[in-house]
Amino acid sequence: MLFNSFSFAVFVPIVFGLYWFVFQKSLKAQNVLLLFASYFFYSCWDWRFLFLLMFSTALDYFSGLQIAKTVTDKYRKIWFYSSIGINLSFLGIFKYFDFFVLSFQNLLLKIGFSVDVFTLNIILPVGISFYTFHGLSYVIDVYKKRIPTEKNFVDYAVFVSYFPLLVAGPIERATHLLPQIKAKRNFNYDEAVLGLYQIIWGLFKKIVIADNCAHYANEIFNNPGHYSGSTLVMGALLFTFQIYGDFSGYSDIAIGVSRLFGIELLKNFAFPYFSRDIAEFWRRWHISLSSWFKDYLYIPLGGSKGGKWMQIRNTFIIFLVSGFWHGANWTFLIWGFLNAIYFLPLLLTNKNRVNLEIVAKNQCLPTWKESIQMGITFVLTVFAWIFFRANSLASAIQYIKGIFTKSLFSVPEVRPTFLIILIVGFVLVEWLGREGHFALDHFRKVGNRFFRWSFVMFLLVLLFVFGKEEQEFIYFQF
Structure with a gap:
């Protein structure tokens, strides 16, 4: 079901x-x-x-x-x-x-x-x-x-x-x-209403964003040799939004449904693609799994109490185990290893706990420095997702080789214009709601009731239009 x-x-x-x-x-x-x-x-x-x-x-x-x-x-x-x-x-x-x-x-x-x-x-x-x-x-x-x-x-x-x-x-x-x-x-009526908002937003993430991204991402990843480097980049970007919309969408629906029954579940995502470094990303992505490994594996191994070599060892163990938890494939281990490599400079310079608050808190826009940091972190994450998505190491290597060719600077052969517009709108809503538990957390407090209902109706129309096929969630395979 x-x-x-x-x-x-x-x-x-x-x-x-x-x-x-x-x-x-x-x-x-x-x-x-x-x-x-x-x-x-x-x-x-x-x-x-x-x-x-x-x-x-x-x-x-x-x-x-x-x-x-x-x-x-x-x-x-x-x-x-x-x-x-x-x-x-x-x-x-x-x-x-x-x-x-x-x-x-x-x-x-x-x-x-x-x-x-x-x-x-x-x-x-x-x-x-x-x-x-x-x-x-x-x-x-x-x-x-x-x-x-x-x-x-x-x-x-x-x-x-x-x-x-x-x-x-x-x-x-x-x-x-x-x-x-x-x-x-x-x-609790207010909690139930909040739960319904979270369910609707989660369904939007899954049905409108993730499932539509999957249509193009699957085609590109399954046939990397048929596309230009720029199209392969497009495929990696679409998968990046697919997996976020799919998994965080599931979490939003789960938490929202549980609110209807008066039970609060742990927060699982906190706008990870707005992270300024990879350490912040992992504090915001699949939070319940990251904290589980921290409490039941990282700390028992010694955590950060030992010297740098012990900290490095424990960090690599955590990321490799996290990768292997996702599936029995070398691609997941490489994905975990890559994230450990990303994390290493922050650990060595003691900067892995710098960005603890959400970016640009109480501000409309981030600073130029924050924008560059988010851009770099996002690019590193997209690159790692290639290994996560690929069916094998050979496929991942072929995909990456295909990106770094002269065709990287060509116009992508796959240009889902309407989907890109939806993704931009989705990111904008997430940005505006980034200080809440989810994007529409404070939505019910918007003074204009007509605007609230119009926006909800717009989301429901999109769900009706795009929700004709039932597609499984990515994390069901894990």
């Missing part, structure tokens, strides 16, 4: 009506409803993988109970490492087994040995990387005694499988989401 589908447009109002008008007086009933709704939502993808989700949930729930009640440190470690190991094993089998086997086979072929290998060729369960990280963070926090063990199975199961974030995040923490699940919730 896609967020941008008719079935989801029917599903949410039904759950919303039951949640607030039938079960409002019973928190327990509301949570049971959310759990059943989440399991139904997930089973719409492939009901067989629902059992994997339920097993992972039960494993971490009972592991948390055993870790809490076990007195000896030895047995606490057994339960802890067993839960971590089983979760990572499932993730490894479904997501990485074939990659390692085929990589090993290719390595042997290069040194002159030909071997037959066994591959699983199984479908990747949608959302497995996200709900696995939910469970891992809970077990780690229980083991480290940061949070008490959750004894109510329904509440814990809702935390793991809550349908707005189940498939592609944000990656929630038990410390943030579980208290909200356990607390009585009252309907």
Whole structure:
């Protein structure tokens, strides 16, 4: 069931009506409803993988109970490492087994040995990387005694499988989401209106911006040898806006839907393409994943406490693991490695935490220095996205070679004029709303009601015009 589908447009109002008008007086009933709704939502993808989700949930729930009640440190470690190991094993089998086997086979072929290998060729369960990280963070926090063990199975199961974030995040923490699940919730009209604005803006990002960019980007990336260097640059730019519109659009819809149910989710994007350096970009892009790796990998490795060499080592580990988290392909590792290289000068000069506030705060336009910094950061990001999008390293190298030719200075063969106008308008709205939680955060406070409704109607018309085909979100494959 896609967020941008008719079935989801029917599903949410039904759950919303039951949640607030039938079960409002019973928190327990509301949570049971959310759990059943989440399991139904997930089973719409492939009901067989629902059992994997339920097993992972039960494993971490009972592991948390055993870790809490076990007195000896030895047995606490057994339960802890067993839960971590089983979760990572499932993730490894479904997501990485074939990659390692085929990589090993290719390595042997290069040194002159030909071997037959066994591959699983199984479908990747949608959302497995996200709900696995939910469970891992809970077990780690229980083991480290940061949070008490959750004894109510329904509440814990809702935390793991809550349908707005189940498939592609944000990656929630038990410390943030579980208290909200356990607390009585009252309907807040203003929050619901804000949620609807965020849903509409998220759908606009996905349907109007991302899906239209995908049409051209896919054609160019799949046939790089047929196009000029300038057209390949156009393809990279279109993918840059595709992945942002697609993923941040999903996050906006997820957060907006959750607002309708009185539950606040973690912010996942903060206008990353307005960043002045790569460190700021990673504080604003996929925030829930970046902070997860920081808290559960970077800091345990020593963080920034050691010398420069330790900091450099930990930085490269984080970026490489982040790249590999996205998929079993060398292209993702190179993408992570490139971002680590971008980050390195900032780390060496202790400038990785300079730009903490949004650019040009309380101002209409950025300074020339800020504009240049944003331009450089954006170009570096676009270049790295080529590896992220390419099907293989060979394809990425071919694509980059195709850019740096004489045809780079020709007129692009692909010139989607209307789409470019939409992208410019989209960037303008994002810029004007960059100090909010999302672009339309303060939109309801605009004094002119006619302007507000006219703009919303304009967005809805665009959604109707471009929303005839249901296209999956990019991060479903991760």
